[in-house]
Amino acid sequence: MRAMPVGAHALLVELDSGEEAEALHAELLRRRATGDLAVAEIVPAARTVLLDGLEAPLRLAEHLVSWDVPPAPARAEEVVEIPVRYDGPDLADVAAHWGVDEAEVVRLHAAAEFRVAFCGFAPGFGYLTGLPREVPRRATPRTAVPAGSVALAGPYTGVYPRSSPGGWQLIGTTDTVLWDPARVPAALLAPGTRVRFTPTAAAP
Amino acid sequence: MSDRALAVVRAGALTTVQDQGRPGHAHLGVPRSGALDAPAAALVNRLVGNAPEAAVLETTLNGCSVRPRATVTVAVGGAPCAVTVDGRPAAWGAPVRVPGGALLDIGAARAGVRSYLAVSGGVTVEPVLGSRSTDLLSGLGPAPLTDGIVLPLGRPAGPHACVDAVPHPAPPTELVLRVALGPRHDWFTDAALTALTARPYVVSSASNRIGLRTEGPTLERARPGELPSEGMVLGAVQVPPDGRPVVFLADHPTTGGYPVIAVVDPADLPAAAQATPGTPVRFAAVRHRR
Incomplete structure (x- = not known):
């Protein structure tokens, strides 16, 4: 674990793995909930957790490295199920990368249980880990990816909450609303949420 | 209505x-x-x-x-x-x-x-x-x-202030941004770290509410490769592949993958919001305080 000051009020904690980052994130949330830790934002990412809005980042850094951080506890909440039509334009490319047929890509994606490692890129966009194999981004990003596109890139899968440019491989479509500011909570997926994708028949 | x-x-x-x-x-x-x-x-x-x-x-x-x-x-x-x-x-x-x-x-x-x-x-x-x-x-x-x-419009909450004139800071003719190095200054060459605080930059016309873009010496990386996405703070000085520092303002993305060489003191960001394209920019290094 390495803790680096970020300006005068933040600390970036770097871990050796995504699992360690997940465990530290859970521990930070626990300590904030009990009132042990005063911090405005806790932002997990691939290998790091950012703590923003701290009174004394360097003092926390000294404490932090001596913390005994248990593995992230198993989450009690229900798994979020997202129905998917596996009709994406990049299904064949992903199958070719993996050396399998398209049906096997669907089977692998729908069989895995994913977890939201972190959010970013757009409100409600979660980077989900749990993919059994990796896949490169597209060489040329699309200027417009439709909302609801289920996509893969690197070790992650995710769902575009709204239409935006993007370079991920599109394998399917969902009607599930990922982000609705009028809903509480607005984001369907938050860091730590468990997710499964369930295949539905393509529209006639 | x-x-x-x-x-x-x-x-x-x-x-x-x-x-x-x-x-x-x-x-x-x-x-x-x-x-x-x-x-x-x-x-x-x-x-x-x-x-x-x-x-x-x-x-x-x-x-x-x-x-x-x-x-x-x-x-x-x-x-x-x-x-x-x-x-x-x-x-x-x-x-x-x-x-x-x-x-x-x-x-x-x-x-x-x-x-x-x-x-x-x-x-x-x-x-x-x-x-x-x-x-x-x-x-x-x-x-x-x-x-x-x-x-x-809402209902007025209270009486307006009874003042004739209040002090307003003038928009900057030179923008001085105090920066604390890190968290990813080790991704840059010593020459780049020196250039950031010793050489002049100017505000680019491509600046917006997301970031204050600058033109000036390009900052060279000491290591190749990509940084996995990590959390970003207000005032982060991110260096994209073109080597020209961008200071993150209020609409900045919450995570990013380009290394942050330094972070601007938030007290200096209101002036950054008022700096017109072409305004000289100087990054002044400050130490992390305990």
């Missing part, structure tokens, strides 16, 4: 509704947003008797014109500019009474970039996640103003 409303006659180049933003949602990918020159927004709110969290209008370079349906008190601050009511000169940086139906014009900035208009009662568009701010990165909050739209 009731007569507590403001008709937009001339929206200007880019005028948005801004308040103190929506911090606390960065872990969901939601930028903080909010007025870029926050002290100027707070001051105009105070001048018209609004609470600090009331929403104001933030203009960009060429002002805007509005017509209140009922008599209101307004104040214009931030970038200095001409203010007129039905064509007659009115005060900048002080409370001004605008009769219902009169045309309030906020002229082009004489210096600086962003003028702020507070109206008694505040702009009361529907909040999103607790804020009325327009977030130009993710599209949250109301769309930028367009000619002809009508904005709702």
